[in-house]
Amino acid sequence: MHPLFRTVDAFQSERFLPAFMVTDKTSPFPKSARIYVPGSRPDVRVPMREIILAPSRRPDGTLTPNDPFRVYDTSGPWGDTSFHHDVELGLPAIRLPWVLERNDIEAVPGRELKPEDDGYLSWKHAETAQRATSRNRLVQFDRGNRQVYKGKPGQRPTQLAYAKQGIITPEMEYIAIRENQRAKSRRCRVTPSVSNTRVSPSGPLSRKKSPRNSSAPRSPVVAPSFQLTSITLSSSR
Numbered sequence: 254m255h256p257l258f259r260t261v262d263a264f265q266s267e268r269f270l271p272a273f274m275v276t277d278k279t280s281p282f283p284k285s286a287r288i289y290v291p292g293s294r295p296d297v298r299v300p301m302r303e304i305i306l307a308p309s310r311r312p313d314g315t316l317t318p319n320d321p322f323r324v325y326d327t328s329g330p331w332g333d334t335s336f337h338h339d340v341e342l343g344l345p346a347i348r349l350p351w352v353l354e355r356n357d358i359e360a361v362p363g364r365e366l367k368p369e370d371d372g373y374l375s376w377k378h379a380e381t382a383q384r385a386t387s388r389n390r391l392v393q394f395d396r397g398n399r400q401v402y403k404g405k406p407g408q409r410p411t412q413l414a415y416a417k418q419g420i421i422t423p424e425m426e427y428i429a430i431r432e433n434q435r436a437k438s439r440r441c442r443v444t445p446s447v448s449n450t451r452v453s454p455s456g457p458l459s460r461k462k463s464p465r466n467s468s469a470p471r472s473p474v475v476a477p478s479f480q481l482t483s484i485t486l487s488s489s490r
Contacts, residue, residue, distance in 0.1 A: 287332050288323070292426050296350060299430045300333070302326040325431070341394050351423045357408035363401035 284305045289298040306319035330336040330344055352358060371391060373379040382391035404410045415422050 287326055287328075290430055292423070292430055294423065296347075297423050297427055297430070299427055300326045300328075301431075341392060343394060343396070343399075346399075348424065352402070352410070355410065355422075357405055357410045358402040359405050360400050361403050 282302065282304075286303050286305075288301050288303045290301055291298055301323045302325065303321045303323050305321055308316040308318045310316055326332055331338065336345075368374065368376050368379045371379060371382075373382065373391075379391060382389070383393070385391070412422060412424060416425075
């Protein structure tokens with residue numbers, strides 16, 4: 254189901270959660286603003302687009318205000334007014350602190366740049382493209398401060414590997430917040446406050462399935478523990 258048509262209850266029940274508004278006067282989306290829904294830690298901030306709804310007019314002529322409606326904001330850093338908006342500077346490495354704190358990767362020298370990396374047969378072709386004045390001019394981005402990493406011996410730094418170990422990562426929490434903004438999170442078996450911690454494999458990782466025709470109501474909430482279970486089960490199919 255398209256996120257725009259997800260249960261209204263899930264979005265409206267999010268009103269009790271704080272969010273940080275980012276005013277964007279130049280936004281191409283009128284009557285809306287970019288906001289950030291916070292997670293369990295300061296560096297987990299999920300961008301959303303909050304649409305201001307017009308009041309509803311009742312038969313007697315009175316107006317009833319409507320709560321703002323939140324949807325995905327897929328503009329990435331470009332939707333943030335504090336972003337440098339320079340394509341040659343690249344995108345911020347948002348996940349880098351999350352990756353480094355798990356202490357299962359190490360920096361490596363990497364390899365030298367090759368003309369094939371940019372789609373050219375030789376350096377002569379690449380140099381000619383750099384001197385071009387057309388819109389297809391080859392631009393070398395400044396990546397001097399970017400480090401190359403690889404997994405340490407015996408380590409598998411992937412979300413699948415963490416899920417199999419029962420670890421809920423900030424990435425999983427981020428996705429869970431984006432999918433339903435932690436609506437009704439008080440009903441979740443595992444709260445988002447346990448990022449990068451372990452949960453019992455007998456809980457969210459249980460492979461026992463409910464009967465197909467079960468009459469039990471299904472929760473619209475996508476908890477981090479559900480993300481962990483989904484990652485693990487999808488790998489076994």
